[in-house]
Amino acid sequence: MTTVVYCEAGHRHALELIAKARTLSSEVIALCEDEAACGACLAAGADRAALLPLAPDDCAQGDAVAAALSRLAPDSVLFPATVRGRFLSGWAAARLQTGLTADCTALGVTPDGLLLQSRPAFGGNLTANILCRERRPQMASVRPGVFPMPETEGNVPAAPIEKLDVRPLRDYLTREGFTPAQNAVSLQDAQVIVAGGKGVGSRKGFDKLFRLAALLGGAVGATRSAVDAGYIGYAHQIGQTGVTVRPRLYIVFGASGAIQHTVGMSAAKTVIAVNRDRLAPIFRSADYGVAADWEETIDVMISELSEQA
Numbered sequence: 001m002t003t004v005v006y007c008e009a010g011h012r013h014a015l016e017l018i019a020k021a022r023t024l025s026s027e028v029i030a031l032c033e034d035e036a037a038c039g040a041c042l043a044a045g046a047d048r049a050a051l052l053p054l055a056p057d058d059c060a061q062g063d064a065v066a067a068a069l070s071r072l073a074p075d076s077v078l079f080p081a082t083v084r085g086r087f088l089s090g091w092a093a094a095r096l097q098t099g100l101t102a103d104c105t106a107l108g109v110t111p112d113g114l115l116l117q118s119r120p121a122f123g124g125n126l127t128a129n130i131l132c133r134e135r136r137p138q139m140a141s142v143r144p145g146v147f148p149m150p151e152t153e154g155n156v157p158a159a160p161i162e163k164l165d166v167r168p169l170r171d172y173l174t175r176e177g178f179t180p181a182q183n184a185v186s187l188q189d190a191q192v193i194v195a196g197g198k199g200v201g202s203r204k205g206f207d208k209l210f211r212l213a214a215l216l217g218g219a220v221g222a223t224r225s226a227v228d229a230g231y232i233g234y235a236h237q238i239g240q241t242g243v244t245v246r247p248r249l250y251i252v253f254g255a256s257g258a259i260q261h262t263v264g265m266s267a268a269k270t271v272i273a274v275n276r277d278r279l280a281p282i283f284r285s286a287d288y289g290v291a292a293d294w295e296e297t298i299d300v301m302i303s304e305l306s307e308q309a
């Protein structure tokens with residue numbers, strides 16, 4: 001099986017897919033938006049890298065991706081399910097008149113060589129295993145952080161980079177301006193996450209989590225119950241219906257440890273849980289447990305760290 005992995009300029013999540021594709025395919029081709037991405041993908045284990053120049057807008061880029069895939073003719077294509085990856089994969093799949101499984105959380109190969117694409121369905125109550133039997137290529141986008149980031153060699157292999165000369169059908173959009181998002185959350189890249197659950201009790205409570213996260217150079221995450229209660233926005237939700245994270249340190253206050261939450265943080269290297277109920281299931285997912293009130297504990301942590309700062 002030949003698999004193409006799409007790699008956006010300035011994003012590293014495609015490298016997770018290169019490493020996974022290596023275990024599924026005999027050949028892995030990186031389809032990249034710039035030369036730096038080609039180099040990173042080759043170092044992560046891609047057999048070949050093809051350079052697809054950036055089109056003026058994402059609709060035109062979707063056309064160009066479809067044209068490139070027609071030329072490379074792979075069996076399967078994987079996109080990181082970033083905002084742009086979701087857009088480009090959907091556009092290209094429609095152009096190629098093939099199927100797309102969006103936001104996969106697991107991949108495999110069936111005994112007859114089909115790409116097995118798994119993702120939560122029906123609000124996360126079931127896992128659907130999806131096959132694309134008739135159409136080619138088989139296309140999937142995959143949640144960032146689901147597969148581990150590969151260790152890459154310092155030396156980039158000297159494989160040639162193929163420059164693809166494909167033209168989008170047309171330009172669709174005129175860019176009038178660009179306003180970057182304020183307070184964008186980057187949980188997936190955070191090395192330290194301070195997370196809170198319903199037990200934190202209020203928006204004001206979460207302000208303390210933001211203070212601790214700032215002292216540790218980290219980001220703030222939350223359980224779904226905390227999000228549903230309006231303590232913090234959905235972009236911070238970690239778990240089955242939120243994001244999957246892999247920080248070096250995960251500190252979680254006032255969360256019970258429901259499976260739908262722990263599935264999103266189980267790859268954290270070290271977990272510290274604070275819960276006043278010493279029987280709370282979160283302690284089963286923790287390396288260090290503190291059976292105490294969350295606020296008393298965080299106040300001590302903030303004051304100790306502030307003194308050191």
Ligand SMILES: Cc1cc2nc3c(=O)[nH]c(=O)nc-3n(C[C@H](O)[C@H](O)[C@H](O)COP(=O)(O)OP(=O)(O)OC[C@H]3O[C@@H](n4cnc5c(N)ncnc54)[C@H](O)[C@@H]3O)c2cc1C
Pocket residue numbers: 123124125196197198199200222223224225226237238239240241242243253254255256257258259260261264274275276277280292293294295
């Ligand atoms: C289909 C589906 C998808 C879901 N997806 C997600 C998901 O993506 N992410 C997610 O997180 N959940 C998800 N859930 C919800 C999940 O099942 C749990 O309901 C949720 O994670 C519980 O959140 P919580 O731990 O904050 O709240 P609770 O279960 O209410 O736990 C609160 C905890 O805080 C502790 N506590 C209270 N006061 C204090 C205090 N003063 N100090 C210390 N501890 C205190 C309590 O002992 C308790 O353990 C999903 C559920 C379903 C059905």
